[in-house]
Amino acid sequence: MGRVSQIQVAGFCYPPVPLMAPAQSVVVKGLSKVYQVHERGAGLTASLRSLFHRRYRAVQAVQDLSFSIAPGERVGFLGPNGAGKTTTLKVLSGLLHPTEGEVLVSGFVPQRRQVEFLKQITLVMGQKQQLLWDLPPVETFALNRAIYDIEERTFKQTLDELTTLLDIGTIAQKPTRQLSLGERMKCELAAALLHRPQVLFLDEPTIGLDVSMQLTVREFIHSYNERHGATVILTSHYMDDVAALCPRVIVIDHGRLRYDGSLPDLVRSVNPHKQIALRTSAPLDRAALERVGAVVALDAARAVLQVPRAALHEAVAHLLGRPEVTDLTVEDPPLEEVMRAFFARPTAEQEAAP
Amino acid sequence: MRYLRLLLTQIRISLALGMQYRWEFLLGGGLTVVWTLISLVPLHIAFSGRPPIEGWTYERALVVVGWFTLLKGVLDGAVNPSLIRVVEQIRQGTLDFTLLKPADAQFLVSTAKFEVWKVVDVTAALAIFTYAFSRLGRAPAVVDVAVALAMLGAATLVLYSLWILVIAAAFWVVRLDNLAYLFNSLFDFARWPVTMFSGIWRVIFTVVIPLALMTTYPALALLGALPPRTGLLSVGGALLFAVVARVVWRRAIAHYTSASS
Amino acid sequence: MNLRSLRRATRVLRAYPTLLRVGFAGVMAYRAEMLVWMLTTTMPLVSLALWTAVSSRAPVGKFGPADFTAYFLAILIVRQLTSSWLVWELNAEIKSGALSQRLLKPMHPLFLFSADNLAAIPIRSLLCLPLALVLLFATGDRIPRDPTTLALVAVALLGAWLLNFLVSALIGALAFVMESSTAIFEVYLAAFSIFAGYLVPIELFPPTLRAVSEALPFRYTLALPAELLTGLLDPARALPQLAVQWAYVLGALVATTLAWRAGIRRFAAFGG
Incomplete structure (x- = not known):
């Protein structure tokens, strides 16, 4: 009774069409x-x-x-x-x-x-x-x-x-x-x-x-x-x-x-940035880094940048060209953080309200 | 002083809780009336138009029923609810929270919950006393009332200690919640004067589960017929019982905290 | 439709032995609790002691000590075979939401509960059922021996079990609607203890009270089989009473089914 089955009634159907599994679960x-x-x-x-x-x-x-x-x-x-x-x-x-x-x-x-x-x-x-x-x-x-x-x-x-x-x-x-x-x-x-x-x-x-x-x-x-x-x-x-x-x-x-x-x-829609983590042999110049992307962290041996996805390729190429950079990894921001940012956003409805 | 404040808070919470369960509130009152009336039917059959049994007439037996009603109110209102909750907590392992509180655990456990509308039972008991004594054609002497009240204190203490022992038992055995049911079934026989029983049952109801102390002795006291020696022995016995219960409780807690992981 | 209910019935029947076996295993795990339960069901023995003492000087009505002994032994036996603690179980499960696991099963929860009840009978009656039976037979010739009466006893016992179980399920189901229905069950038990002949034989009641108790359902869950078993009730007089009993069973079945349907709907509206 409750089963909703889509039976195509074909003109001549023999043997009878079995009940088809529903297209959607x-x-x-x-x-x-x-x-x-x-x-x-x-x-x-x-x-x-x-x-x-x-x-x-x-x-x-x-x-x-x-x-x-x-x-x-x-x-x-x-x-x-x-x-x-x-x-x-x-x-x-x-x-x-x-x-x-x-x-x-x-x-x-x-x-x-x-x-x-x-x-x-x-x-x-x-x-x-x-x-x-x-x-x-x-x-x-x-x-x-x-x-x-x-x-x-x-x-x-x-x-x-x-x-x-x-x-x-x-x-x-x-x-x-x-x-x-x-x-x-x-x-x-x-x-x-x-x-x-x-x-x-x-x-x-x-x-x-x-x-x-x-x-x-x-x-x-x-x-x-x-x-x-x-x-x-x-x-x-x-x-x-x-x-x-x-x-x-x-x-x-x-x-x-x-x-x-x-x-x-x-993740991409919430946070369109990628994170670049660098290990360096000598401290990098903050001003120079700012031109590449947002600086999240910077100290003597380490730096973390946020770069728009579109600009990632160029940024990596540029950074790898610097002699101080010994290691470079590209990663997504942690999922928990992304979700927190997502829920902090107003919903469409809240935005519409005055 | 702190404990008195704590007690008042617990009673207040119980009162608030009791008000939420509005069905039980209405039923509680009705139940008392029905139960009291029903409890008189067997008594009526056993005594009316028949010779006294072991010196008990209908009127004198009614006084026992009055004490029974009173004590049942105390039991159901102040003792039983806490016990049932503790047994539940032991099973779920949430008793740990109680044990972590900076107050005496036995006190906390035994004041955890009150069924406030059981005060109706006290009114019913007073009605029965009035009826019985008006049929007897006299009022109880003041001294007798005082002795009877002292006996009530002893009875409550025994009842309470009995429950503490039951809770202590629940630390060792996993599920014991229908111990309450068993005790209630047994306690129902406290409506009869214990001396009506013969042989093994009289021994059990005097010594093992002291129903005699709970209703028969207070009734005898109110009738002015309690031998002083029995009264003194009862009070002494009640105190001793309370001490034993306390000791067993402490051992049970020690066992519980060392055994649980 | 008929084919479907037939299939459903055979499915339940096929499953029932396993339900009983697992229920029995569950009972074995609660031995301590069972011991307490067994002791609780021995209360008629206390009544027995009391009333034999009361009647030792002069009989109460037509009951002498031997009559009281036989009566309360029979009450003990019937009570052991037919009692149920479903009300407490249902209240706990509805409150905690544990019932939802049962509702997801392709079988009505009452079948599961009934199997648990039946599976517990051997253990909970282990202590005093054999003893009571022996004693009862020792009380002499009041036990009916002709097959017709024994068959009537069996029918009355089955009816008593069903009525008890269904009423418990009904009162338990009230917990769907109210916070707790155990208070109602206490009222029921209070009325039961007097009108079912648990504390005093109904024979000894004043006539009006006796008429009342014959109209109420309580008597048909306990006193009817007990009276048949002790020869207090003439088999010829028993037939109309059995009819009343089974009418109550049927009524309880309908009421319980409806209450459960409504209760589950409400459970689903409010969430477990």
């Missing part, structure tokens, strides 16, 4: 979500008043969001805390109903929560877990096999694959409460992927993990995406996660879409 049109929040004042009189008279305040979590994601894409949601990333993920997975707008995931309307839909998706939350706390993860795996009605052979195959990839052979036999955060997240991922979902929603999957564990999780998600052609939608506080994993980013700020495209393009 995720389609979001004009999505808005408004929460009713109960306002509570501090202090006794305020709470006494709230006993008889409650005030609600509408909070616009997401506003007029539109985008679509093709099957097999890896997309990162970026935005400051409370920007609406998690709300969007929850709407896409059917946990929240949209206030306005249309959402289709794998051709289903998520909020109807049809069995066929739920079997296609998975949601992993770094802050909440589905593993049974006092039992080994293998028990959760068995439970999910039963709930998702996975065939024994398929289950074995998938579990073997996940066990090898995530290296959880022995971990999965220990009670969950005895596992470290990283081990728990690996098992959490395994439990979430046993039914081979085609759409993965990952909400801060690497939160609190150390660097090497972050890398493991990242690589695992990447390889799952490549092997199964699954769509991956990810939010993360760690820019590196998004940079390494997602060719495409969607930036949400104050519930609105601010950017949709590749990360390098975003």
Whole structure:
């Protein structure tokens, strides 16, 4: 019923055309979500008043969001805390109903929560877990096999694959409460992927993990995406996660879409400069450097310049010609800084307002 | 002085919190009335038109029910809520925050939450006393009231110490939240005079879980029928119990802080 | 549509053994908690001690000490088999948002909860169910032995379990709408302890109160199977009561289903 399939009705079609996979994995049109929040004042009189008279305040979590994601894409949601990333993920997975707008995931309307839909998706939350706390993860795996009605052979195959990839052979036999955060997240991922979902929603999957564990999780998600052609939608506080994993980013700020495209393009548009770091044998003349680009740092043995991308070629050639320069590297400004600069910019709407 | 201020702040916060849960506020009052009336039905069946049991008549047993109602208000209003919260905190590991505070942990833990509208229970208890004594056709003597109040103090102390022991147990065992449920079920029998029980149960309710001290003795005191020796022993026992609970608590904290990583 | 619900039903049935097994493993992990729970369900034994003492001089109504013993043993057995702590669980899960993980599963959460409940029965009744059964049979010929009555007992037990579970699910689901529904459950338990015959046999009630308790649902979650089991209720008189019980089960099923549907919608509107 909820499946929207594009069947081309050809005149003579035999054998019948199979239901085609939807062209888009995720389609979001004009999505808005408004929460009713109960306002509570501090202090006794305020709470006494709230006993008889409650005030609600509408909070616009997401506003007029539109985008679509093709099957097999890896997309990162970026935005400051409370920007609406998690709300969007929850709407896409059917946990929240949209206030306005249309959402289709794998051709289903998520909020109807049809069995066929739920079997296609998975949601992993770094802050909440589905593993049974006092039992080994293998028990959760068995439970999910039963709930998702996975065939024994398929289950074995998938579990073997996940066990090898995530290296959880022995971990999965220990009670969950005895596992470290990283081990728990690996098992959490395994439990979430046993039914081979085609759409993965990952909400801060690497939160609190150390660097090497972050890398493991990242690589695992990447390889799952490549092997199964699954769509991956990810939010993360760690820019590196998004940079390494997602060719495409969607930036949400104050519930609105601010950017949709590749990360390098975003960086270029926010900060059209490149950074040139120099090592020098003798101090360089500041005035001379100013003619090449903006001086960020300068001391006896080191200098950092910012140069417009267009002028980069010329600047490097010029600097390499100087005898004092012993080493030269060209780099992008750090991602975190770029994003901070981006969010500090006024939105188009704010600019329009007087 | 500092602790008194702290206590007042905790009560104020609980009051503010209680006001937010408006459903529970309304239900709390209704619950007390329903519960008090219901608790009289078995008593009625056991006593009305029947011979006294172990010297207890309907009116005298009513006084026990009155103390039960009063103490239940104290238990549900001031003791239980904190306990449930602590057990939850131990499970989530957030008790560490409490232990880091520069004040006595036992004090902080046992004043963490109050259910303010349980004061309704006290009113219900007074109503039952009035009814019972008007049926008896006399008023309690002033001395008896004083002794009864002293017994109430001892009963509260025992109840509180019992809970501290329960919390201490929760440090060792992972999940114990339905200990509260168990105790409540047992405590329900405190509405009956303990001397009505025979054999093993009377021993249990006098020594192991001292329901006798909680309701039967205060009721006897109010009726002017409590042997002085029993009264003195009860107060002494309550104090000793409190000291034991304190010692066990300290050991539990030491165990907790050394075992957790 | 029919084919689909059939498929859904077979899916649940196929999954159920695993749900039970994992539920059982979960119960084993909470042994300490279970011990406390077991002790809680032995409360009818205290009632037993109390009422045998009360009736030792003169019977209460038509109940002598032996009658009270049999009655409260039966109450103990039924309570062990049919009780549920779903209300507390649901309140905690709705408050913490943990329920959202269950909602993402392609199976109604109540199936998962029901399996947990059933899986706990062997452990939580380990302590005193066998003992109570032996004692009850030792009380002599009041236990029905003909297959018809035993079948009626089984039907009444199943109805009692269902009614208890569904009511718990219903009250638990109220936590979708209000901050906490445990206070409501306490009211329910207070009424239950008297009107279900938990503290005193309903036979001993004054006539009006007895009529009230036969109209209310509580009695059908506890006293009905217990009375059948101890021969207090004539099998012929039991049939109309069983009809009332199952009518309540059906009503509770409808109410619970509707409440859950509305609750989940609200959960989705406000966020977990």
